[in-house]
Amino acid sequence: MPRRHRYTPKPFPVRITPNTLADQAGIATGDILLRINDEEVGDFLSFFDQTSDEELVLELRRATDGLVYQTQILREYGEPLGMIPSPEPLEDIVECENRCVFCFIHQQPKGLRRTLFIRDDDFRYSFIQGNFITLTNLSPSDWHRIYAEQLSPLNVSVHSMSPSVRRKIIVNSRAGRIRQQLESLFEHGIEVHTQIVLCPGYNDGKDLDHTLEKLIAYYPHVLSVSVVPLGMTDYRTHLPQLPPVSPQMALEIMAQVKPWQEKAKKLHGDPLIRLGDEFYWMTNQPYPPFEHYGSFEQMEDGVGGARRFIDQFHLNQHQLPKSLKKKHRITIMTGQIGADIIAPLLKEAEQQVKNLSFQLLRCRSRFWGAGITVSGLLMAQDLLAEAAGAELGDEIWIPEVMVRNEEKRFLDDMTLTEFQALIRKPVHAIPERAEELIRAIRLLNRRAPVKPELIVTRAD
Numbered sequence: 001m002p003r004r005h006r007y008t009p010k011p012f013p014v015r016i017t018p019n020t021l022a023d024q025a026g027i028a029t030g031d032i033l034l035r036i037n038d039e040e041v042g043d044f045l046s047f048f049d050q051t052s053d054e055e056l057v058l059e060l061r062r063a064t065d066g067l068v069y070q071t072q073i074l075r076e077y078g079e080p081l082g083m084i085p086s087p088e089p090l091e092d093i094v095e096c097e098n099r100c101v102f103c104f105i106h107q108q109p110k111g112l113r114r115t116l117f118i119r120d121d122d123f124r125y126s127f128i129q130g131n132f133i134t135l136t137n138l139s140p141s142d143w144h145r146i147y148a149e150q151l152s153p154l155n156v157s158v159h160s161m162s163p164s165v166r167r168k169i170i171v172n173s174r175a176g177r178i179r180q181q182l183e184s185l186f187e188h189g190i191e192v193h194t195q196i197v198l199c200p201g202y203n204d205g206k207d208l209d210h211t212l213e214k215l216i217a218y219y220p221h222v223l224s225v226s227v228v229p230l231g232m233t234d235y236r237t238h239l240p241q242l243p244p245v246s247p248q249m250a251l252e253i254m255a256q257v258k259p260w261q262e263k264a265k266k267l268h269g270d271p272l273i274r275l276g277d278e279f280y281w282m283t284n285q286p287y288p289p290f291e292h293y294g295s296f297e298q299m300e301d302g303v304g305g306a307r308r309f310i311d312q313f314h315l316n317q318h319q320l321p322k323s324l325k326k327k328h329r330i331t332i333m334t335g336q337i338g339a340d341i342i343a344p345l346l347k348e349a350e351q352q353v354k355n356l357s358f359q360l361l362r363c364r365s366r367f368w369g370a371g372i373t374v375s376g377l378l379m380a381q382d383l384l385a386e387a388a389g390a391e392l393g394d395e396i397w398i399p400e401v402m403v404r405n406e407e408k409r410f411l412d413d414m415t416l417t418e419f420q421a422l423i424r425k426p427v428h429a430i431p432e433r434a435e436e437l438i439r440a441i442r443l444l445n446r447r448a449p450v451k452p453e454l455i456v457t458r459a460d
Helices: 044-050 123-129 140-148 161-171 173-187 205-217 247-269 277-283 304-321 336-352 380-387 414-423 434-443
Strands: 011-014 030-036 055-061 067-075 083-085 155-158 194-199 220-229 273-275 324-337 355-362 395-399 427-429
Touching: 011 067, 030 044, 044 083, 044 123, 055 355, 123 155, 123 220, 161 414, 173 380, 205 220, 220 247, 220 355, 247 273, 247 336, 273 277, 277 304, 277 336, 304 336, 304 434, 324 380, 336 355, 336 434, 355 380, 380 414, 414 427, 427 434
Parallel strands: 155 194, 194 220, 220 273, 324 355, 324 395, 395 427
Antiparallel strands: 011 030, 011 083, 030 055, 055 067
């Protein structure tokens, strides 16, 4: 399939929320949106502007039989429509033109599902979903649109402010224009969150100091700077051989970054620079306090999630029941970092709630290799291997991030229902927030005992 380096506005499917205006108007999830108030639809980004009127005449093509129909919606100002774009990523996303030395896409073996090989570098998804972009593939019309529509903030993968170093990391001749590109964004009122994927031998040492100094100086246009270690799988055949970030190296980086955080705090009242949770995990150092992370704007990049989970658990711990009506032994299967975060919290819950006990299985990534320690990249086969020979609890709880898609599939394409059939225990995918963990414990008192043949659902 050819890669998409440009996007072309065209009709797209929509997703409908039940019991909303769009649902009441007869629109179904999967129907193709063709026209809005007699105008052809733009792309999914234009959708929100095109549907801002209080009176809408929509033309759609029904997914079930291809019938084209019109429907009218009248609403009060600000009333939710209940319809959002749902474009197919394989058809819509503008893909990356780089060959980054740390690229995770290029560290995957052949044979995985096609969506795992999408190399997203699309400014529209950066604005809507917070995806990181490199700015190397933007056309003049893209820049104009960003400025005209004030698409701010954007998430930008900087990695290095040195043109030569950034070209080596990203492997694109246009990567060296990062200073001019950032300053152009700032001149047009666009703010950015920035990311540095630390690659030993490339952008560490003096280059890291140079990059942090430049980014701090751009405040308040630069809203945050994350520094995260590169992720390495066992499938780096076609990429340069890089050393992993070791615990000793992580300690050195933490010490190097600290003065820059203190400088930013003194100058701007905000540390601005935040290290990925993995740095603290691999060095067995305490996570910074809650206030260090500001609004947790880079939590999806692995920054601050550990501290937020711990503090939110303690904030909501009083909601736990004093006792369960019957004994429950719950097996939690999660990644190495996640397991180490929640282990002491589970002990606290056991002490507080009578008749509750946990078995925590710290799952290794046998598929990707020792360099991958997060829950979201675990395969069903990793969990099954960890469970083999273990005396499992009454039911299994896993982080929802493992199966966060419409089909509830793991990365190796096994469905949650298939996984449950193999493991012969009821399985629940719990959203990875402390409040949801506490809610799942409380629900143990409200539901009837579950049987292995029960259809898999979330904890609610």
